[in-house]
Amino acid sequence: NAGVTQTPKFRVLKTGQSMTLLCAQDMNHEYMYWYRQDPGMGLRLIHYSVGEGTTAKGEVPDGYNVSRLKKQNFLLGLESAAPSQTSVYFCASSTSSGLTYEQYFGPGTRLTVT
Amino acid sequence: SQQGEEDPQALSIQEGENATMNCSYKTSINNLQWYRQNSGRGLVHLILIRSNEREKHSGRLRVTLDTSKKSSSLLITASRAADTASYFCATSIYGQNFVFGPGTRLSVLP
Numbered sequence: 001n002a003g004v005t006q007t008p009k010f011r012v013l014k015t016g017q018s019m020t021l022l023c024a025q026d027m028n029h030e031y032m033y034w035y036r037q038d039p040g041m042g043l044r045l046i047h048y049s050v051g052e053g054t055t056a057k058g059e060v061p062d063g064y065n066v067s068r069l070k071k072q073n074f075l076l077g078l079e080s081a082a083p084s085q086t087s088v089y090f091c092a093s094s095t096s097s098g099l100t101y102e103q104y105f106g107p108g109t110r111l112t113v114t
Numbered sequence: 115s116q117q118g119e120e121d122p123q124a125l126s127i128q129e130g131e132n133a134t135m136n137c138s139y140k141t142s143i144n145n146l147q148w149y150r151q152n153s154g155r156g157l158v159h160l161i162l163i164r165s166n167e168r169e170k171h172s173g174r175l176r177v178t179l180d181t182s183k184k185s186s187s188l189l190i191t192a193s194r195a196a197d198t199a200s201y202f203c204a205t206s207i208y209g210q211n212f213v214f215g216p217g218t219r220l221s222v223l224p
Contacts, residue, residue, distance in 0.1 A: 004156075031209050042202055042214040043157070050210065058211065090156055094209055100145065101209035105156030 002026055004106035006091050012112045013081040021076040021109050023091030031094045031101065032074035033058075034066060036087040037108075043090060049074055050096075081113045120203060120215040128223050133190045135218040137203030138183075144208055146179055148188050151200045151217070160201075161188075193222045 007022040023032065030051050035043040035058075045058030049068040063085060065077045074093075078085060088110050092103040121136045137146070145164045149157040163170045163179045163186065170177050176189040190197055200219050206212040 033212060035214075040216075042216045044214070045212055048210065048212070056210070059213070092157075096209055099208065100162055101206060101212075102147065102159045102162060103149075103157070103204075103212070105158070107156050108154075 004091055004093055004104050006089075006106035006109050008109060009107065010110050012114065013078075014114055015082060017081050018077070018079050019081065019111075020078075021089055021091075021111075023074045023076070023093075023106060025072055025074075025093040025104070027093060027095070027104065028071070029093035029095045029104070030071070031096060032068065033092045033094075033103065034064070034074065034076045035090045035092065036060065036085075037090060038087050046076065046089075081111075083113045085111065086113045087111060120201070120218045122218060123216065124219045124221070126221040126223065127193055129193060129195055131193055133193050133197070133220055133222070135188045135201050135220070137186045137188070137215055139186075139203075139205045139213070139215075140184065141205075142207070143181075143205040145206070146177075146186050147204045148175075148177060148186075149202045149204060149214075151202065153199075157202065190220075193220075195222050195224050198222045 004025045033048040034046040047066040052071040067075045091106040094101045094103045147162045148160045151157045161172045174191045179186045200217040202217045204214045
């Protein structure tokens with residue numbers, strides 16, 4: 001099992017450019033999440049999904065869009081990147097089984113917007 | 115929001131000592147989880163405590179939960195250099211709207 005994988009690992013964008021981050025999990029988890037982590041801070045939830053075809057906003061959704069067309073994939077899009085979106089992005093997945101929702105994290109994507 | 119907040123922000127101890135970190139949150143939860151993050155890496159789940167539990171143990175970890183005070187503590191006993199990391203508490207309502215605190219940076223000195 002690969003667990004949770006994220007593509008790419010690093011990316012540099014110019015202001016106004018767009019990009020899509022891909023998260024994939026092979027654990028058949030229902031729930032998937034996108035977070036951002038700024039230096040010295042905790043994670044902030046951007047968007048999440050409780051199942052294929054569903055998405056919901058988290059704490060900081062502005063400037064981002066997501067899609068969950070397949071259960072194993074969760075895409076995060078930046079339509080017009082801004083320097084304030086420079087951050088490390090983490091994807092996570094969890095199962096609702098047992099009502100614990102323990103999260104499994106990917107290794108992160110370091111994004112710099114210049 | 116359900117914001118969790120850890121205390122202290124940073125903690126430095128000697129190997130073999132115990133480390134205690136505290137977490138506070140604002141709204142009702144069904145469970146509280148603790149995660150560890152080694153520098154630059156993804157978070158790893160450590161332990162979960164349900165809202166109807168008061169204390170839980172896992173190896174050298176002990177977590178307590180006081181729902182009346184909306185607070186939790188994580189105790190790491192007999193710390194090792196490998197425990198050096200950032201520790202975060204996280205709360206949610208049935209897997210939705212997870213909220214992570216800012217974390218405690220633990221340094222265990224050999």
